[in-house]
Amino acid sequence: MTNELPPGLALQKVDERIMTLNVGPQHPGSGHMRIIVQIDGDYIVACDPDPGYVHRGEEKMAEYRNYITNIPHLERPVIHDSCNVLYPYVLGAEELLGIEVPERAKYVRVIASELNRCIYIMYWLAIYGIFLGHSTMFMWPAGDRELLIDLMEKMTGARVTHAHFVPGGVRNDLPPNFEDVCLRQVNYFEKRIKEYAAVFYDNPILIARTQDTGVLSRQDAIRYGTTGSVLRASGVDYDLRKKEPYDVYDELDIHTNVMKEGDSYARSRIPWLDMIESCNIIRQALQKMPKSGSVRTKLKPNPKGKGLDSVYKRVESGRGSLGCYIVSDGKPEPYRVKLSVPSFRNLIALPNLLRGEKLGNMPSVYWSLNYWPVEADR
Amino acid sequence: MIKDLVTPENANVFVGKLGDILEKAIDKPLGYAINWGRIWSLWPVHIETACCSVEFGAASSPRYDVERFGIIEAFGSLRQCDLVVVQGTITRKMAPRLRLVYDQMPEPKYVIAMGACAITGGLYFDSYNVLPGIDGVIPVDVYVPGCPPRPETLIQGCMLLQEKIKRMKARKFV
Amino acid sequence: MHAASGEDQEDEGQEVCMMSSDTATTAEKKPVAKAPPPKPAAKKPEPEPVELPVFEKGISDKIVEKFGDKIEVAFVKEDRVRINVGKEDVHDVAEFVRDELSYDHVESVSGVDYPQDNEIEVVYHIGSYSDSSLARQVLVLATRAQRETNPIPGNDATKLPTLRDVFYSVEFHEREIFEMFGVFFEGHPDNRRLLLPEDWADLPPLRKDFAIKGR
Ligand code: SF4
Numbered sequence: 001m002t003n004e005l006p007p008g009l010a011l012q013k014v015d016e017r018i019m020t021l022n023v024g025p026q027h028p029g030s031g032h033m034r035i036i037v038q039i040d041g042d043y044i045v046a047c048d049p050d051p052g053y054v055h056r057g058e059e060k061m062a063e064y065r066n067y068i069t070n071i072p073h074l075e076r077p078v079i080h081d082s083c084n085v086l087y088p089y090v091l092g093a094e095e096l097l098g099i100e101v102p103e104r105a106k107y108v109r110v111i112a113s114e115l116n117r118c119i120y121i122m123y124w125l126a127i128y129g130i131f132l133g134h135s136t137m138f139m140w141p142a143g144d145r146e147l148l149i150d151l152m153e154k155m156t157g158a159r160v161t162h163a164h165f166v167p168g169g170v171r172n173d174l175p176p177n178f179e180d181v182c183l184r185q186v187n188y189f190e191k192r193i194k195e196y197a198a199v200f201y202d203n204p205i206l207i208a209r210t211q212d213t214g215v216l217s218r219q220d221a222i223r224y225g226t227t228g229s230v231l232r233a234s235g236v237d238y239d240l241r242k243k244e245p246y247d248v249y250d251e252l253d254i255h256t257n258v259m260k261e262g263d264s265y266a267r268s269r270i271p272w273l274d275m276i277e278s279c280n281i282i283r284q285a286l287q288k289m290p291k292s293g294s295v296r297t298k299l300k301p302n303p304k305g306k307g308l309d310s311v312y313k314r315v316e317s318g319r320g321s322l323g324c325y326i327v328s329d330g331k332p333e334p335y336r337v338k339l340s341v342p343s344f345r346n347l348i349a350l351p352n353l354l355r356g357e358k359l360g361n362m363p364s365v366y367w368s369l370n371y372w373p374v375e376a377d378r
Numbered sequence: 379m380i381k382d383l384v385t386p387e388n389a390n391v392f393v394g395k396l397g398d399i400l401e402k403a404i405d406k407p408l409g410y411a412i413n414w415g416r417i418w419s420l421w422p423v424h425i426e427t428a429c430c431s432v433e434f435g436a437a438s439s440p441r442y443d444v445e446r447f448g449i450i451e452a453f454g455s456l457r458q459c460d461l462v463v464v465q466g467t468i469t470r471k472m473a474p475r476l477r478l479v480y481d482q483m484p485e486p487k488y489v490i491a492m493g494a495c496a497i498t499g500g501l502y503f504d505s506y507n508v509l510p511g512i513d514g515v516i517p518v519d520v521y522v523p524g525c526p527p528r529p530e531t532l533i534q535g536c537m538l539l540q541e542k543i544k545r546m547k548a549r550k551f552v
Numbered sequence: 553m554h555a556a557s558g559e560d561q562e563d564e565g566q567e568v569c570m571m572s573s574d575t576a577t578t579a580e581k582k583p584v585a586k587a588p589p590p591k592p593a594a595k596k597p598e599p600e601p602v603e604l605p606v607f608e609k610g611i612s613d614k615i616v617e618k619f620g621d622k623i624e625v626a627f628v629k630e631d632r633v634r635i636n637v638g639k640e641d642v643h644d645v646a647e648f649v650r651d652e653l654s655y656d657h658v659e660s661v662s663g664v665d666y667p668q669d670n671e672i673e674v675v676y677h678i679g680s681y682s683d684s685s686l687a688r689q690v691l692v693l694a695t696r697a698q699r700e701t702n703p704i705p706g707n708d709a710t711k712l713p714t715l716r717d718v719f720y721s722v723e724f725h726e727r728e729i730f731e732m733f734g735v736f737f738e739g740h741p742d743n744r745r746l747l748l749p750e751d752w753a754d755l756p757p758l759r760k761d762f763a764i765k766g767r
Contacts, residue, residue, distance in 0.1 A: 025472065026425045026456065026479050032472075052747035053472045054428050057505040060758055064504070073501045079429045079526065123432060126439075142439030149436075159528060160432060222681045225657030225721025236681050243687040244631065312632060312677055312690055314659070323677065325662050340660030340677065348724050374429050377747055471749040504764050506757050507748070 018045060023362070025053050032373040035350070035366070039359055047354040049347055055377040062337035067093050067303055070337070072163050077341065077375040079160045081120035083113045084317035085375070086165045088324035089337070091246060091313040093167040096305040096328050099297055105169035106247040107289035111182070112155065112164055113315075114278040114285070118189070119148050119160075120318035121271045124370060128268060129200065131363040132209060137200050144192050147185050154178060167303070169296035179286050190279040193272065201269060210264035214353040214365035217262060224349045227342045228320020229274065229370050233259050233266035240316040252284045264361075267368035271318070302332040319343055319370045343376035409547065416460070416486065417540045418448035423459040425479055428466030430493040430526045437529035444529070449536050461488050461539075462516070466526070467495035467502060468509045480516045488543070490535055491518045494525040501525065604628045611653065611689070618648055626694070634692035639712050642695040646676070646718045654683040655691055658715070661725035663733040665760045671696040672733050672759075674712060676722070697735050705734035705756060706743065714740040732758040 017040050024034040034050040058077065062070050074089050075082035087109070094101060122145035129137025149159055154175050156162035164171050200206060216226070221234035231238055239256040241249045257273035259266040305328030314323035320342030327336040346369045353365050384392050426434075437444045449461070456479060468476055480487065491512055494500030499510040512518065519542060522535035605628065612625045612633050622641045626634040637645050649655045655678045664673040676693040680686035700708045714737035715722050726737045727746040734756040737743065745752070755762040 025475050026423065032426050032428065032431075052749075053469060053475070054467060055469055055471065055507050055747040056428075056467055056502050057507050057757060057764070060762075060764060061502070061505055064764065076429055076501065080432045123435065126435065139440050142435065143441055146436075146439065146441045160526060222656050223720050225659065225719070227659075231681070238681050238687065243684075310634075312660075312692065314690075321659070323660050325660060325675065325677065327664055336662070336664045338660065338662035340662075344724065344728075345659070345721070348721060469749070470752075506754075506762070506764050 017041070021359075024050075031371070032377075035362075037354065037359070037362070042358050042360070044354050044357050044359055044362070047351045049350050051344075051347065051373060051376050053377065054374045058378045059337055059339065062334060064333065066332040067097065067167060067334065068299070070334070071166060072161070074337070074339070075161060075163060077339070077378055078120065078317075078319075078372055080123050081116050081318045081372075082160065082162050083109070083116040083165060084120075084315060085322060085339075085341075086163075087113055087246075087315040087317070088313040088322055089326070089339075090165045090167055091315070092311045092324050092326045095311045095313070096309055096326060097167060097299075097303045098306070099168045099299065099303075101169050101247075102294045102297065103248075104290045104293040105295040107285050108170045108174060108295055109165060109247055110249065110252070110285045111282055111289075112152070112162070112170070114282050115148050115152055115155075116162075117318045118275045118278050119145055119152065121275050122148070124271065124318075124367075124372075125196075125268075128367045131367055132206065134200065134203075134206065137196075140192075140196065140199070144189060147189050147192075151182055151185055154181070166296070166299075168299050169294075171296070173295045179289075183283065183286055186279050186282050190276060193275055196272065201272065207265060209361070210268060210364050210368070211261075213264045213361045214267075214357060214368065215261070215263045216267075216349060216353060220352065221262065221349075224352070226320075226346050226349050228316070228318075228346070229270040230267055230346050230349065230368075231320065232257060233270045234262035235260040240314060240321050244314070246313070246315055248285070248288075251288065252281055254281060264364045264368040267370070271370065274318075304328075304332050305330050305334075314340075317342060319372065319375070320346065339378055341375045341378065343371050343373070344378075346371060347376055413543055413546065417543050420449050420461045420488070420536070420539070421459045422449065422461045422463045423456055423479060423483065425462065425476070426465055427468055427472055427476070428493075428495060430466035430495070433526040433529055433532065434463060434465050434492065437532045439529075442529040442533060444533055444536065447533060447536055448540070456482050457484060459483055460486060461490065463490045463492050463532075464496045464512050464516075464518075466493045467500070468512050468515065469507045470509065471507070473509055473512075473515050476512070477515050488519045488539055489516055490520045490522060490532075490539060492522045492527060492532060492535070494523060497521050497523060605630050607685075608633050608689070611691070614653065615645065615648070618652075619645060626692075631688045632690050632692060634694065636694045636696075639695050639697060642693065643713045643715065643718065645693065646678075646715050649678060649691060649693070650718055653686075653691075655680045655686065656682050656719075657721045658719045658725065659690065661722055661729055663729045663735060663758060665699070665733060665758065667699065667760050669696075670699045672699045672710060672735055673697075674729060674733075674735060676715065676719075678719070700734075703734040703756065703759070705730065706736045708734075710734050711736045711738055713738050716740050732756055734759070 018038050021037050021039055022034060023037060025032060032053045036048040036050060037044050038046040058073060061073060075086045078085045122141040126138045126141040153159055156164040216234050218235045221231050221236060235258060237256055237258045242254050242256055255277055257270055259270060307330045310327045312323060312325045314321050322342055323340035325338040326334050329335040350369060357365060462480060491497050495502060496512050499508055502508040520535045520539045522532055524531050608628045612628050615623060615635060616625060624636040626636050657679060659677045659679050662675045666673060673694055673696050678691040678693060697712045698709045700710055703710060712735055714726060726740055729735050730737060730743055731745050731748050
């Protein structure tokens with residue numbers, strides 16, 4: 001249904017009927033980007049996303065800073081998922097600089113990145129709710145999110161911008177008694193998000209608005225190179241935590257959530273299932289984590305790579321697989337840093353999903369792509 | 379006696395004087411009333427510009443609830459808004475749009491610059507695509523520092539703005 | 553709550569200082585001839601590692617078998633195979649990789665500027681969803697375009713054949729490379745600007761000779 005226009009649209013003199021509509025950048029439903037849609041009556045005939053309103057040149061800046069001072073600004077593309085967005089960079093820098101990470105630090109990283117994933121998804125869910133006109137779904141996630149933000153604040157000292165991962169481990173050890181508090185909060189959090197099913201996911205209005213809109217078939221999902229929840233909602237079982245485990249993910253028991261439908265409903269449900277899975281992972285990690293030990297390898301000042309080298313690392317972030325390509329030339333600064341971000345990769349599906357949809361379905365399709373414009377623009 | 383004062387020749391002058399006196403008398407209370415109305419119904423435009431919008435969203439979450447201070451988080455039209463909260467970095471591509479948004483808003487309008495990026499460029503001081511602060515584009519009323527500012531800081535910024543509005547001349551815009 | 557009282561006084565000072573720095577920075581983006589960083593050697597001869605991972609070696613062997621010395625295997629590491637190929641053959645290699653080795657999407661396209669070699673490298677990271685044995689693998693396909701000292705994006709010799717007809721997923725990535733490096737992809741249906749402002753008239757910003765202010 002997605003790629004073919006509904007019958008009646010293929011009129012001969014279509015030009016006079018087509019209207020061009022700018023959605024964004026100042027628009028409640030667009031976020032920090034512009035989508036140029038052409039509509040015929042109520043149907044979208046063409047869509048041209050125009051990102052770049054938050055293009056801040058992170059990659060250029062990274063060439064002027066050394067491996068350590070790159071950390072704060074490279075997490076800015078997704079500040080509410082900042083541990084995950086730094087993760088591939090840190091992994092890559094460790095490989096380039098030849099740094100070993102202590103065992104306990106790996107577990108702390110897993111906990112931090114799973115907590116961050118939940119924080120990200122909760123924010124996304126809140127936005128998704130409000131753009132579908134479901135105010136309760138803004139208030140509940142935005143409120144429950146603070147639980148985990150409190151945890152992260154205890155752990156790292158900042159609400160959203162943690163800069164917690166450094167090459168060689170994490171910046172600080174866990175505060176005393178963190179494990180108990182974390183377990184309690186996460187259990188409560190899991191209980192809370194399970195209640196969302198009743199108010200949001202089983203809500204007939206939501207189902208009516210999202211089911212069978214913007215269907216992305218399995219082949220197309222693969223062909224467009226989408227990733228993360230978009231890919232898994234289309235029936236491809238691909239999660240890097242399982243397929244290419246980094247750090248200690250191979251010691252944890254991870255279940256991947258896959259749905260077959262590929263519509264907006266599936267795409268909005270998968271992240272929610274992911275959060276429940278994250279709670280499981282956090283509990284396992286808390287159990288298996290060594291109770292003491294160092295969390296950080298001491299670095300030499302201004303660490304350098306060894307000659308020309310390049311590394312491509314990827315992790316599973318809240319939105320999908322996030323890659324980081326670092327080229328080093330043996331100087332304290334990286335020669336080139338490229339972030340291959342999931343939002344940018346999923347963006348390519350948008351024009352294809354919107355073609356033939358009703359204009360009113362645009363918010364539900366657009367936000368179901370799990371898109372964060374700041375990340376896409378870098 | 380009044381009859382002597384008001385002759386047909388100077389009636390106009392007298393009426394004008396009377397108007398002035400009257401205006402002086404009610405100016406303060408009227409201005410106060412107008413400002414009081416403005417303080418408690420500030421409508422921010424829905425324009426997100428960068429990552430600070432995460433904390434802006436958090437500020438209207440149940441825990442912080444900026445609405446109790448009269449900042450109505452509403453997705454209204456531009457023409458009904460009177461507050462721009464510039465939520466972070468303004469890039470060269472966004473700057474003309476920001477100005478356009480500001481110009482389309484009706485008077486009175488207020489601007490809060492939120493985050494280090496909106497104030498000076500912040501972390502991106504040496505980036506090729508980021509403006510070093512928004513005060514070259516639109517006039518700013520309140521600066522809220524932080525990267526990102528905590529929601530409490532934003533709320534305090536809003537209250538500072540309310541203080542400022544209280545002290546502003548209301549009639550400039552009447 | 554540290555925003556409190558200092559703000560009001562600071563307003564004026566900040567405004568003045570910001571104004572001046574704004575005017576100062578409008579002219580900042582001249583292409584400053586900057587000493588090029590000591591260069592990463594272009595195609596460094598790879599000393600054959602003692603023990604190559606078997607599966608990855610199999611992949612690179614298949615490609616070598618087909619293309620012989622048109623390509624160069626830069627490294628075979630765990631989960632990563634890197635192939636350097638000239639720009640005439642990149643399309644064929646990509647097609648072969650898609651059809652015979654069942655790689656099906658491009659994860660990332662990065663450009664790297666090497667002013668010393670007078671070349672711009674474009675690196676495709678290719679992955680596979682449909683073949684579960686390849687789920688860990690990333691094939692790195694690198695090719696190089698000629699670099700111009702005074703680029704006129706789209707109208708100079710910095711050109712590469714597009715891979716968009718092979719991998720649909722490169723569409724936006726190649727648009728990004730075009731504006732960031734000035735590498736024109738011949739045959740790409742939509743070579744418009746993507747991220748930069750509409751009125752950008754400077755050098756493509758990620759080239760090494762584009763210096764950012766104050767650095
Ligand atoms: S001040 Fe910090 S959080 Fe805010 S937009 Fe700038 S970088 Fe992002």
